Amino acid sequence: MKKGVVILGHGSRVTVDEANQVLIKLVERLKEKVSLEQINIDFLAPAFMNPKSQRPNLEQVVSEMVLMGAEKIIIAPAFLSNGIHIQKDIPTEIKHLKEKYRVEIKMAPHLGADPRIGDIIMERIEEVI
8 A cells, every 4th residue: 555645834925935845844854864665655745734835735745645545544634733734724634635625634733833843943052052
């Protein structure tokens, strides 16, 4: 069974696209850091919630993965808080995509207050002390 992972970010409408590049670079680093074969993932791509970002949205990325043969897709939201996107928007979109494409789609937990994020923040603070 082919599997895909979508790293889902909010996205920005900023015309220089710098904010959107952060998510794109994160996905590139994930691809470099972990062999997709080691964790049994066939496809890994970013998607963006903000339609004004002019970047692929969740449905576009899921559609592409399904066309390439994905039967299971994991949506990994790159969100810190449990806001409206996590509670309502993304689950609603996933329900729609499941019905449309007839594939298994699951959502991983959002990042939240993971202690590893706190470690990164402390490292950044120490860099300027």
